[in-house]
Amino acid sequence: MDTQEKTFPSANAAARPSRRQLLQTGAAGLAVLAAPALVRAQSTPKIRIGFWPVAAGLPFFAAVDKGYFKEAGLDVEPLKFAGAQQVMEAMLSGRSDGSANGTGSANLAIGEIAQPGLFKIFCTNPSNAKFVLDEFIVAKDSSFKVMADLKGKRVASGPGIQNVTLAKTMLERAGATGATVSELPIGQHVAALVAGQVDACYTLEPTGTVGRMNGTTRVLEAGVVAKYILGDPMAPWHGGAASLTTEFIKKNPEATKKFIAAYARGVELVRSQPDDARQYMKGYTAIEGALTAEVPLASYMLYNEFKPSDVAYFQKFYDLFTDKGIFEKKVLVDGLLYKG
Numbered sequence: 001m002d003t004q005e006k007t008f009p010s011a012n013a014a015a016r017p018s019r020r021q022l023l024q025t026g027a028a029g030l031a032v033l034a035a036p037a038l039v040r041a042q043s044t045p046k047i048r049i050g051f052w053p054v055a056a057g058l059p060f061f062a063a064v065d066k067g068y069f070k071e072a073g074l075d076v077e078p079l080k081f082a083g084a085q086q087v088m089e090a091m092l093s094g095r096s097d098g099s100a101n102g103t104g105s106a107n108l109a110i111g112e113i114a115q116p117g118l119f120k121i122f123c124t125n126p127s128n129a130k131f132v133l134d135e136f137i138v139a140k141d142s143s144f145k146v147m148a149d150l151k152g153k154r155v156a157s158g159p160g161i162q163n164v165t166l167a168k169t170m171l172e173r174a175g176a177t178g179a180t181v182s183e184l185p186i187g188q189h190v191a192a193l194v195a196g197q198v199d200a201c202y203t204l205e206p207t208g209t210v211g212r213m214n215g216t217t218r219v220l221e222a223g224v225v226a227k228y229i230l231g232d233p234m235a236p237w238h239g240g241a242a243s244l245t246t247e248f249i250k251k252n253p254e255a256t257k258k259f260i261a262a263y264a265r266g267v268e269l270v271r272s273q274p275d276d277a278r279q280y281m282k283g284y285t286a287i288e289g290a291l292t293a294e295v296p297l298a299s300y301m302l303y304n305e306f307k308p309s310d311v312a313y314f315q316k317f318y319d320l321f322t323d324k325g326i327f328e329k330k331v332l333v334d335g336l337l338y339k340g
Helices: 010-015 019-043 055-065 084-093 105-114 161-173 186-194 209-214 224-228 246-251 251-272 274-281 306-324
Strands: 044-049 073-079 119-124 134-139 154-157 181-185 198-204 217-222 241-243
Touching: 019 073, 019 241, 044 055, 044 084, 055 073, 055 251, 084 105, 105 119, 105 161, 105 241, 119 246, 119 251, 134 186, 134 209, 134 224, 154 274, 161 181, 161 198, 161 224, 161 306, 186 198, 186 209, 186 217, 198 209, 209 217, 217 224, 241 246, 241 251, 246 251, 251 274
Parallel strands: 044 073, 154 181, 154 198
Antiparallel strands: 119 241, 134 198, 134 217
């Protein structure tokens, strides 16, 4: 009778894992290998930055379109708003992580009063009679020659408490008493003048350039905030600021440093290659075509470039809003500046 050989598992065979065990072990190993990539993805959150369509936002626009943020490994999402107040409100509600240059500094301060410690400013866009952003414009054929001629006239200003307060104060100080000020989106300023709905507008570039180039309006006076609010036409008016929320900075210190460094590259591009930088206004503002080469550019000041005199002028600007009762308490500029 043939004897069938019986086989028994050897010690080595018993030690060998089953196919299922091998698959489970392999999956676990892949998860471990993938973990660093997941951590890296989680450490670079989407950075939502609010802006409104004015020329002063150029460094941010350039940094986005030139790929500076992407090169730094950052995912930055531009959020367009109708005005600076909406940018600030988005930061307050947590829908935005910061603001681009051109966002009204006084609007940001109101957010700081509502929620102390809300943000830190890392770049401003100071303007004056040389670096023009702010101006009063009138119809091309109007008889107005100086600001005082606007006494008792109808004046439109950009939307928001910063623009309205500045317009009223400057008209008073220029001798244009009795003028009435109403809010109007800056994109409608030229059309309102042409239609005779208002006699003048306190506006921001590129509005003055748009009206000049289409032959309908002219600048009555530029650099008005430096002159009538700060007392020196060449003083730096830190009317707009780029910022990040304090919450974002605390949660993402490394991403914050990378973001500010990439943003600073945008500032440097505007400073060193303004003609190249101008093209990046397209898509973010109403500026395009021949208008791109004509719009005056604001200056820019990073947080580590501030001198005591710059802080003093910035504080003088904020103090106006305290004096007018717009700020319910004094806001100290030095406490709002990013320290690095």
